[in-house]
Amino acid sequence: MYVSARERKLLERLLVGGREITVGELAEELNVSTRTIHRDLQGLESVLRHYGLELEKKAGVGIRLVGEEKQKQALAAELLHLSHREYTPEERQLMILIALLEAGEPVKLVSLANDLNVTVATVSLDLDKLEQTLKAYGLSLIRKRGYGVELAGSESAKRRLISELLFRHVNEHEFLELMKETIQKRSDDPLDTVAEKLLGLVDRKKLAIIEKQIEQVKEKLPFTMADSSYIAFVVHLALAIERIKRGEAIHFDPHDLRTLQAAKEFAIAEMLAESLERAFGINIPKEEIGYMTMHLMGAKWRSRQGMMMEEPSLVVGMKAQQLIRFVSRELGVDLSTDRTLYEDLVVHLKPALYRLEHGMGVANPLLDQIRKDYPELFAVVANGTKQLFGYIPVPEEEIGYLVLHFAAALMREKKGWRALVICSSGLGTAKILATRLKRAIPDITVMEQASVFELKKKDLRAYDLVISTVPLPEEYGPHVIVSPMLTEEEARAIRQRLERKTAVEKRRENESIARRNRSMLATMKAVRRISETIIHLLDGFLLEMVTCRSIHELLMNACRRLERNGVLVDAKVVIEELERRESLGGLGVPGTKLALYHARSFSVLRPSLTMYRLDEPQTVAGMDGEPMEVNTVVLLLGPADADEEMLSVLSQVSTLLVKDEQSTATLARGGENEVYSLVSSHLEQFFDHYWTTTKE
Template sequence: MYIASRERKLLSILLDARGEVKVKELAKLLNISDRTAHRDLNQVETTVAKFNLQLNRKQGIGIKLSGQEENIHRLQATIASLEQTDYTIEERHAIIFLILFEADEPVKLFTFANELNVTNATISHDLDQMEEHLNKYGLRVYRKRGLGVELEGTEAAKRKAISSFIADFLDPYEYITMAKETLNKQSSSPQNSISNRLLGLVNPQKLERIEEEVQQVVGKLLPNLADSAYIALVVHLALAVQRLEKGDHIKFDPKYLEELRTTNEFSTASQLIRRLEQSLHLYIPNDEIGYITMHLMGAKLRVEQNYMIEDSSMDTAYIAKELISYVSHRLHVGLSENFSLLNDLVTHLKPAVYRIKQGMNIKNPMLEEIVTDYEDLFELIKEAVTELFPEVDFPDDEIGYLVLHFASALLSGEWEVDLRALVICSSGIGTAKILASRLMQKIPEIKQVDNRSMFEVEDIKAGYDLVVSTIPLKEDENDYILVSPMLQQDEVERIKRWVRKQKLQKINKKKPQQEKGEQSNAYTEKLTVMQKYSGITIRLLDAFRITHLPEKASLLNVLEKACKQLADEKVITDEKKVIQKLIEREQISGLGIPDKSLALYHTRDDAIDKASFTVYALKEAVTVKGMDGSDQSITRILLMLAPKEIEQESLEVLSFLSSLLIQSDSITRLFESGKETEIREYLSEQFFNFIQQKA
């Protein structure tokens, strides 16, 4: 049986789809016109009929392949078993890349041509087309006259590219499942030549061992790791082991590796690598630990995270604050005081920026849905990171995660939004009334619903945020949602997605109104929480002081005097060690707050006995490196210290204190020139509000 490549691709899309697919979407995926897609679908309809399957076409909704599961599986098996002499362009590019990826020497053009049953000229043209795509990963195709073609780039770049290819052709979970089935020789899933080649990149037996070790170590130490991150980690390790056995090693920045050693993720990664070395009888370099650490740090957790002083440095917090200000200004909303959003962004941005600079791949499985649901917000944040991170090329996958953080803050319910909906049916009565009632019941943002018959509708966009209809309309299918009168659950979800988009568009300049929380009977628990945070903040306030240095001093002299004073007060036990840690921290990145005369020096170490926040006013300005990388003059040093082992509540208080320093220009000016009593009074007020929120 012969099925042309484009028809095979159409069938694959319909087989993989969970629901209806619109013709426009099919045309876009295949890079063809709507008319051509309709013509191809006629041939598809003939093909599926031979398997007792049908193409169900619903006007305004899309096309869906339907029939008995047995017949659907038979069609899948037939497509997979066809002798593929007619590959799609994407399939040819994938096979060419896989051959280059595994080759240890240049590959001649005729090798590709024989493999793919095309001419040398076609292969040469394919290589030209692939060049731009491979450049995104830091790779290039190098053609050696008389010898052939080879892939040039770092090992990290090659792994990034191959991970992306796997994600493009197979779901990572499906990849692991198929590898296990291959091991047990009981594969029930049809496999094509691309799948077989991808499966050949890993050893199924070792993959199974790797998954067992990941489950043992990561499952215990990071129980909230998302499933997608868990699967991605297993695939990454399986590929890494195979490459290491071939002698292909990656390089990790030793300076950043040293900084990562203090994180929980590094400890987890180290334990995992040591177990894998024993299980697989393979030496694994420390550079691999760095990459595994970055995978864990970048993973999406199902629990809310708070950033810590050392885990996320203040320069990252400053950029995150700038990003929030940028979005707030453009959307006319007040997000600058959203401490939770700041925490989430800092937690995400620091490992994200490093991943991007090192060419490490991260796949966002929700990207298409994010772009569809939050198109304007996506473009705004893309514009913002381009301006704020001029030296970092943020891929769309990373931007998608940033969009989710902002969307969560914007849609948290702090902004009241009233939407007006129009319901259309054949008569405007009966089913329209039922649907209107269910809409207001299921979608609380909809405050008003009008009913119209199909004969009364002229311009469905006029004055309405949402239009739903029980009958197909002549208007563009993107202008309304076609539903059943009783409003099924999948239709409710589609409407909710539409509402999210409308809600973002309607957010206005009003400062968010704090919702009145539900009263709780657990007063004792609240008092206990307040007492704990109160004790921490009172100790910080009691120890807070501004020390005016009477004579000119170098930066090192200032740190020495500050640490001696704190040692006398039993805050620190080893002055030299703390000074060294502060200097090392400064060398990692700047500590000067941009455009201000302040610098925030901070560290955590076991030579520090208790948390401390003090200010040192200099007689003459000194020059330090700013958080934005430029040199700046400072007249006050803010010194924040904390023990290496410290309770979570203390870290939250210090994190909150850090965020206050960059809240606004007026607050920064207070720390620049304010008196000790003024700053203590301000901190007391802010800590009081912080504790009330915690309770």
């Protein structure tokens, strides 16, 4: 059997699609005209008949491949092992890139041409196109007559390129199966497909061992990593271990390493490094632990709980509020009260800014679709990021993810059915899919989003529907596969599935009520803890005019008073913790006259909020690293073992400092009654929001 590269891509697309697809969609995906698609489909009919398959065509709906699943699998297997395989130009360029990454030394153009069944001139043109791609990674090509071609650049840049190539061209299900060691392919079997070639760049057995070591420290991570970041981290570790075994050194700036050692992620990276050292019998240097820390700090997360008490998050929170206000003004829609949007942006921006500042980059396979679906919103967010983050160029890939958060906020609707959404690209993509589902199917509820890697911890029986952007293993049962942008055909398929579930709706509803009854006591306890925290903060609140020679003297006096009032056990211990936090970074809020000193300590018995207005301004380091004058010190304290509910209240107080210009002005200049009214009103809104969402 012979088929062209385009015909092969067309067959592969029809084989993976369970729904109808229009000729126009196929033409757009393959970048050809609809006439070409019609001609190719006509030419493929004899191939399909040979396998007992046919095309089912529905006017106004589209086409799909019909036939026995066994026959479809046979055709798919044949496509994988075609003799004289022909690649598309994009696949051919990727194969060349993989060959260069594998070789690590000059490769002859004639050798590449023979492997790909093309001319040397074609390979040379492909290399011209690759050079621009490589430039974005800090890599280049060395090309000399009689020498061949070689990939030049740092080891870390090559690792980042391999990680992103894997993420873009190998779906998460394939990667998950790989790490479970269920891909039954001998090491001496030829690797024909692009995905197989990419997977060949990393040692399969190493991946499985590494995943086991990560599992052991997962509970120490502050949040669950998105699939894309998880895959990048696993691949990074596999490549790092290979490099360490070869005795290759890696450079890391000593000053940057000292800075990273103060981060909580460094301790987690050290723990993981010790585990990997035992597993592989190697010594992992501090420099490599530094790179592991950067991966953890730059990872995209799938949760937002507990981030707001960290100093860097407050800086990011201010930027998030500014971006929300900018987009609201441009669109004429007030999004400033959307807590979910604000918290999601902080969770996304914190690692995103770290990635950008350290040149780590991020892949966004949905970028073209996002630009197409939200052109106006994309332009507004791009303009906003340029104004707010002018000191750091924000690439379109990051802007695309930010657009998803804003699009999700603009499309929130009421809830209905219980559904679990499996999305591999992180929190933003999961949010946009969830809100599109609720818009297309008003009765659906997206109770939770998860990644493929989290599925084994989920009880799927608790959901009416499981919707995934990637194929799931059979062990997880029935699920609907959709694209992240959710087409109308996919929405229709979901509606039909929900209609079939109508007969058991009452039973499901009763089970849901029973679950809610069992959890009611836990919910009420959580509400009580939140209300108690708010009461402690408001009962103990004071705004005092003080005369002092230094911030240190102010903190000493303030903590001693709190000790006398029974809020603290040992003022000295708390002061040491406050000074330690200050040593990690400035505490002044840029653009204001406020400084937030906060700490959690076992010497703190109950949460406390007090404020001190200085008779003379004091100079402190701002959160942006620049010196600034402050006239008001906000002292926010909590117990070291504070539960999630208490932390959520404390975080709300900290966000008040960056909420808007009017709030910061009141905090910096208002009287005690005025400030108390602002704080109590803000906490009341938070409590109302929490109570409303727990009832839903």
